[in-house]
Amino acid sequence: MTxxxxxxxxxxxxxxxxxxxxxxxxxxxEAIGNGAVxxxxxxxxxxxxxxANPSDWRSRGVSAAGTSEGDARAEHLICQVAGHIAARVxxxxxxxxxxxxxxxxxxxxxxxxxxxxxAMADRYAQAAPNITIKLPATRAGLLVLEDCVAKGYSVAATxxxxxxxxxxxxxxxxxxxxxxxxAGREPALGIAVLMVGRxxxxxxxxxxxxxxxxxxxxxxxxxxxxxxxxxxIFQERGYECALMPAGxxxxxxxxxxxxxxxxxxxxxxxxxxxxxLEGPFGERxxxxxxxxxxxxxxxxxEFVRAYEPDGMxxxxxxxxxxxxxxxxxxxxxxxxxxxTLDI
Amino acid sequence: xxxxxxxxLNEQTPTRWWHDSGSPDEILLARSRGALxxxxxxxxxxxxxxxxxxxxxxxxxxxxxxLDLEPRAEALLRLVAVYAASQFKDVFQASGGRQGLALGQLxxxxxxxxxxxxxxxxxxxxWGDNIAIKLPATRSGVIVVxELAAEGIPVCATLNVSVAQALAVAEAYERGADRAxxxxxxxxxCLVVQQVGRxxxxxxxxxxDMQAAVSENDVIHAGLAVAKRTYALFTEKxxxxxxxxAGLRGAYHLTEMAGAKVTFSITTRVQDMVLEADPPxxxxxxxxxxxxxxxxxxxxxEFVRAYEPDGLxxxxxITYGVIQKLLSQFxxxxxxxxxxxxSSKKSGRWI
Numbered sequence: 001m002t003x004x005x006x007x008x009x010x011x012x013x014x015x016x017x018x019x020x021x022x023x024x025x026x027x028x029x030e031a032i033g034n035g036a037v038x039x040x041x042x043x044x045x046x047x048x049x050x051x052a053n054p055s056d057w058r059s060r061g062v063s064a065a066g067t068s069e070g071d072a073r074a075e076h077l078i079c080q081v082a083g084h085i086a087a088r089v090x091x092x093x094x095x096x097x098x099x100x101x102x103x104x105x106x107x108x109x110x111x112x113x114x115x116x117x118x119a120m121a122d123r124y125a126q127a128a129p130n131i132t133i134k135l136p137a138t139r140a141g142l143l144v145l146e147d148c149v150a151k152g153y154s155v156a157a158t159x160x161x162x163x164x165x166x167x168x169x170x171x172x173x174x175x176x177x178x179x180x181x182x183a184g185r186e187p188a189l190g191i192a193v194l195m196v197g198r199x200x201x202x203x204x205x206x207x208x209x210x211x212x213x214x215x216x217x218x219x220x221x222x223x224x225x226x227x228x229x230x231x232x233i234f235q236e237r238g239y240e241c242a243l244m245p246a247g248x249x250x251x252x253x254x255x256x257x258x259x260x261x262x263x264x265x266x267x268x269x270x271x272x273x274x275x276x277l278e279g280p281f282g283e284r285x286x287x288x289x290x291x292x293x294x295x296x297x298x299x300x301x302e303f304v305r306a307y308e309p310d311g312m313x314x315x316x317x318x319x320x321x322x323x324x325x326x327x328x329x330x331x332x333x334x335x336x337x338x339x340t341l342d343i
Numbered sequence: 344x345x346x347x348x349x350x351x352l353n354e355q356t357p358t359r360w361w362h363d364s365g366s367p368d369e370i371l372l373a374r375s376r377g378a379l380x381x382x383x384x385x386x387x388x389x390x391x392x393x394x395x396x397x398x399x400x401x402x403x404x405x406x407x408x409x410l411d412l413e414p415r416a417e418a419l420l421r422l423v424a425v426y427a428a429s430q431f432k433d434v435f436q437a438s439g440g441r442q443g444l445a446l447g448q449l450x451x452x453x454x455x456x457x458x459x460x461x462x463x464x465x466x467x468x469x470w471g472d473n474i475a476i477k478l479p480a481t482r483s484g485v486i487v488v489x490e491l492a493a494e495g496i497p498v499c500a501t502l503n504v505s506v507a508q509a510l511a512v513a514e515a516y517e518r519g520a521d522r523a524x525x526x527x528x529x530x531x532x533c534l535v536v537q538q539v540g541r542x543x544x545x546x547x548x549x550x551x552d553m554q555a556a557v558s559e560n561d562v563i564h565a566g567l568a569v570a571k572r573t574y575a576l577f578t579e580k581x582x583x584x585x586x587x588x589a590g591l592r593g594a595y596h597l598t599e600m601a602g603a604k605v606t607f608s609i610t611t612r613v614q615d616m617v618l619e620a621d622p623p624x625x626x627x628x629x630x631x632x633x634x635x636x637x638x639x640x641x642x643x644x645e646f647v648r649a650y651e652p653d654g655l656x657x658x659x660x661i662t663y664g665v666i667q668k669l670l671s672q673f674x675x676x677x678x679x680x681x682x683x684x685x686s687s688k689k690s691g692r693w694i
Contacts, residue, residue, distance in 0.1 A: 110548075110551075111548055111552070112547075112548040112549060112550070112551035112552030112553075113548075113551050114551075138552050139552050139553065140551060140552045197693065201693070202667070205454065205455050205661065206455070206661060206662060207455075208455035208456055208483075209454070209455030209481055209482050209483055209658070209661045210455075210482070210658050247693075249693060302662055315549075315552060315553045318548060318549055318552045318664070319549060319645055319663075319664045320664070321661075321662045321663075321664065321666075321667040322667070323664070324545075324664040324665070324667040324668040324671070325667040325668065325670065325671040326671075327668070328667075328668045328671035328672050328675070329671050329675055332671070332672055332675045332676050333675050333676075
């Protein structure tokens with residue numbers, strides 16, 4: 001096992017919590033050795049691990065047998081893989097907030113359909129007690145999220161790239177938590193994902209198209225700027241759910257947030273980059289993004305929509321560019337191939 | 344043999360249609376059914392390699408394993424485009440270049456890169472006279488349309504779901520074609536795809552999300568409303584570009600536009616549906632949609648953006664939800680798998 005001194009420092013000596021971002025068991029074991037205490041999966045990662053290691057998963061009891069091709073099979077396979085991983089990390093739960101969960105995502109083909117997402121969430125919640133149900137941060141997804149929190153389910157708002165989305169997710173969580181407590185229960189873990197690298201990817205394409213003053217050096221700060229701003233607002237308002245940086249494209253997406261009370265979703269490739277860093281390491285969450293970079297980014301309307309707390313209304317979330325490319329990718333390279341996967 | 348609906352279109356109306364896939368068997372079948380060209384793209388190219396590997400194997404293996412990602416995808420795309428074009432060379436010649444083409448699509452990863460697209464377009468044009476350059480209706484794509492039109496190179500603007508995009512392409516083509524004529528070059532064909540079914544899918548998700556008071560029947564007319572409006576505007580302004588309705592989900596997408604001087608792109612599945620339904624031979628283009636239906640759709644701001652001639656600014660084309668969805672799809676299920684198809688090279692793409 002590679003000893004990752006950065007991740008051990010981050011997970012051991014700061015308030016930041018490390019979750020592993022893949023559904024490959026061997027990778028998970030290495031991550032746990034370096035301090036990972038939870039796991040994020042999505043339809044893409046589940047499809048990828050089942051196709052890359054079918055015999056490993058068969059030996060763990062995963063099978064499509066008895067399910068007909070279609071949504072039922074995709075859901076069944078996601079439940080099985082997520083349930084298996086959830087069992088592996090279940091012991092960490094006793095260590096407190098943010099520990100011992102595994103994410104399972106609802107059907108990305110129905111991001112506006114509350115009925116489909118609600119029914120699926122109810123089934124996921126039965127799969128294992130420490131499944132975190134991933135719902136899209138659309139208007140409809142957040143309505144379902146609130147209901148899930150009220151029922152005591154652990155939730156994560158994903159397909160989320162912007163400050164207004166994570167704020168809306170946090171508020172939906174608060175409403176659900178209040179309902180949960182009113183019913184005499186303690187609400188479960190809530191996460192508001194901000195896919196930092198995917199925001200950068202989208203803005204890069206928009207920048208190339210519009211030829212604005214922002215450069216590649218600015219673009220790679222866009223997601224970081226958004227999540228730092230959101231973090232400040234979360235602290236100020238005392239939101240209970242945790243921000244989660246995800247879709248990282250480089251070590252900078254983690255190092256710039258080090259020390260934050262966030263749950264960080266870190267893929268093996270990023271973990272390897274962090275392992276190459278040499279200490280001493282420092283917390284960077286309170287270091288602001290350079291004002292000149294921010295000014296250039298703010299010349300892009302699509303960045304402003306992502307960065308300003310009121311940059312979008314909830315009904316705009318499903319129309320945002322990053323939302324659409326990400327949902328499509330989760331469908332084309334995740335959910336849809338899972339519908340016909342024979343294992 | 345009894346005349347089919349497609350025979351009627353070809354013989355009694357100005358409406359024409361092209362086949363929509365790269366499958367050699369399907370192309371032959373479609374030709375026998377009256378198709379006058381082939382629409383190919385990275386997704387369909389990859390699909391025929393998956394479905395008919397024996398047909399392509401020798402040609403695929405002849406491509407050097409040393410090619411980088413983008414040149415490899417381009418070389419593979421070329422195989423299918425050249426084959427499809429070869430099946431319609433006679434139609435191309437007989438129609439003076441108005442029919443009988445196949446399409447060579449540019450890298451969807453360059454949707455915002457006008458210079459990169461222009462260079463790739465010139466390479467693809469060298470594949471054959473009856474291969475049109477397929478490119479996105481983004482701000483950068485519109486710039487490239489004008490340049491290619493000025494050079495007399497046929498184009499097909501895709502990733503288009505809105506009236507505003509179609510108008511921007513048509514206007515760019517007029518500018519380019521005028522420049523061509525001034526230079527003594529005969530302007531080539533310009534097709535403007537209207538992805539009717541894809542807009543419907545998007546509007547359905549948005550309508551559900553905002554709980555708009557529209558029915559499924561309203562939703563499945565969203566793309567048609569846009570296509571009909573675009574057609575009326577093209578006719579009124581006398582634009583030379585030809586609308587290409589694509590992404591059809593049923594016979595109604597065809598029958599409601601029948602009689603229009605447009606060229607449809609139709610998959611084998613929808614061809615079968617049309618032949619099965621054997622619809623009445625009636626002009627559909629002159630029948631407007633129910634105004635109440637359009638009013639209901641207009642409660643959805645995303646529909647209004649697609650439907651109004653000034654609903655989207657040029658710089659917003661690339662940001663519109665369906666366009667991002669389509670770019671992702673062309674990349675994920677077409678261009679990206681082609682980059683590494685039958686190759687040991689690994690893609691560095693992020694997920």
